[in-house]
Amino acid sequence: MSATRVVLMSDTSSTQKTVLYSLHVELGAKMVPFAGYDMPVQYPDGILNEHLHTREAAGLFDVSHMGQVVISGENTAQAIEALIPGDIQALSPGEMRYSFLTNNQGGILDDLIVTRRENDLFVVVNAACKEQDIALLANGLAGKAEVTELTDRALVALQGPKAAAVLSRFAPEVATMSFMNYREVEIEGVSCFVTRSGYTGEDGFEISIPNKQAEAICRKLLGESEVKPIGLGARDSLRLEAGLCLYGHDKTESTTPISACLIRAISKRRREEGGFPGSEIIQTEIANKPAVKRVGILPEGRAPAREHTEITDEAGNVIGEITSGGFSPSLGIPIAMGYVPLDFSAVGTKINLLVRGKPRPAVVAKMPFVEQRYYRG
Amino acid sequence: MSYKFTEDHEWVLLEGDVATIGISDYAQGQLGDVVYVEVPTVGDEIAKGDELAVVESVKAASEVYSPVSGEVIDVNTELEGAPTMVNEDAMESGWFARIKVTNSSDLDDLMDEATYKTFVEGLDE
Incomplete structure (x- = not known):
């Protein structure tokens, strides 16, 4: 059998580990290299059960391999619009938006989530594109803003119909948050960045936790009866069912947001004004269809x-x-x-x-x- | 009559000149939940090393290679409606195909059960 052999021979010697690595191993995860990280593809329950559990109750995913970036400076919302087609100026502090970095041909270099905070922007980017994205943001915003990767924080997603009930036991204020909103809350006395978002199609949260306390907080969440750990295998089948596209597969440098059916991520103002890489090509595609x-x-x-x-x-x-x-x-x-x-x-x-x-x-x-x-x- | 195994985790059980072929319990565990099995067609002539079947788990498709040459005389049609039989009973009801073997010496270089067990233990280290 061919694929089994590939799994057995996967080389993990050059990969990085997230701070939750030993917890994954303790929970019996099968670890595989993914985007330069040694990540859990599944736990002993298996992908099928993990998937269904997330749809029925709540699943906890380690997404610490993704890049967490803070952009600070004057008028950062306006400045970042030169690099992405998202309408960031329209966001009030505490609101977030799905967008992408584009190239001069209107192709997608990566997708990202931008949260407007009181004094800066909090951005989450894909693991595989992390270095490229940070360099692109830093170069593009040079002289206007400072771009800092938060390497001292882990990121987990709690997803599923029971996610809100579970997380509000630790932080009651999350219960009233709406989809695509951000709050800084204390969980077990630790200051966490919580967004009501995710990539499974379910209600849920992404929680940015300081590295030192990440494992302890994950253990607390996993201690709740509704919560099970979920690997990358189920994360992929969940997002596919939800019709969400995966960067590097369903959208790439050579697909535009219009052909990828992501036009909703570009507001009326940004479609009209343009002013981001490849905007003329994207405007033409909107007018003439891709x-x-x-x-x-x-x-x-x-x-x-x-x-x-x-x-x-x-x-x-x-x-x-x-x-x-x-x-x-x-x-x-x-x-x-x-x-x-x-x-x-x-x-x-x-x-x-x-x-x-x-x-x-x-x-x-x-x-x-x-x-x-x-x-x- | 006893099970023989390949390094690619197929098993063969030879009865007379008919070989029943499946994948090992270790292999099904590695694959995870099987959602689809593509079996060959009765009458197919298969050469040793040819693709005999495809097993699909939620995550990926894996080819199963024939450890013997011969003619496919029977396939496990029950797998179509119940692919998880491969997970539940890989060594018996989860079989894929029966082949009338041309040359029983095809089995000579395969591992017996004890050797395969040692081989698999070596992989997990």
Whole structure:
């Protein structure tokens, strides 16, 4: 068997560890290298059970490999808009927005979350792009703002319908927070940055904790009956069900926010004014529609169609590629997303997927596959 | 009649000239929850080392290679509706295919159960 061998031979000697590493090992996690970090892909319960538990109760994820960055200076909200299409000036302190760094071709260099705080911006970026992003922000904001990576903090996500009930036992004020809002709260006497956000489609929180207290606070959260530790495997299947795209797969340097169907992340003002890298190209795509578009795909039958599976029209011509695909534990069927020309992007369009060389019927489907359940107050 | 194993974690059970093939309990544990198994078609001629089946877990697809050459004479159609049989009973009801072997000496270089057990213990260290 091929894949098993790959897992066994994975080399972890050059990877970094998060401060929660020994806790993962103690909990029986299977550790794998991911974005330069040794991360838990699953715990003994397995991906399927971890996934379903998060949808039913609450799951705790270590996302400390992601970059936490503070941007301080005068008019930082205005300054950062030269690098991203997000409307940061429209945010009040305590509000946050999903955005991305773009290149001069309008391609996506990474996605990120920007929180406007009273005196600065708090930014979370992907682990794999961390160094590039920080350099880009530092260069782009040179002379205007200071960019500092918070290497002294861990980041965990508590996700699921019971997340709010659990976290409000430790910090009652989080119960009334709305989706995409930020607060600094004390948990067990430790000052934490809490956002009502996540990447599973469920209600939940991301919690930034000083490294020294991170393990103790995670143990407290895991001590609550609703909470189980969840690995990267289930994190991936949860975000796919929620129709959320993964950087480096469903969006890359060569996909624009418009073809990736992320236009909602660009406000009316920013669409009109532009003023970010590649804005002219993105404005043209908004006016003329993009050539290809990210869509949801439901394969018929039970065979999952994985990333890089070719998509053909019914006549057999290759028209695109799957960018994320797997099995939906919640629905019990395979699900996928990929790029197709605009003419094939309507929900219900019949396509074929070349799974191991054999064409298998599939249909363009509405996303999210599983309803998002964010708390909007 | 006894189980033989490959280094890629397939098992073979030869009865007369018919080999039943599956993956080991260790392999199913490594893969995690199996959600789909693609088995070959009855009548397929398979050469030793060819892809015989594909096992899909939530996370990934893994190819299963045939340890023997011969003709596929039976496949486990129950796996289509119940792929988790591979997790629950890898060594018996989770079998993939039966092959009428051309040359039983294909099994000569495979490990017996005790050797395979030692081999797997070595991998976990």
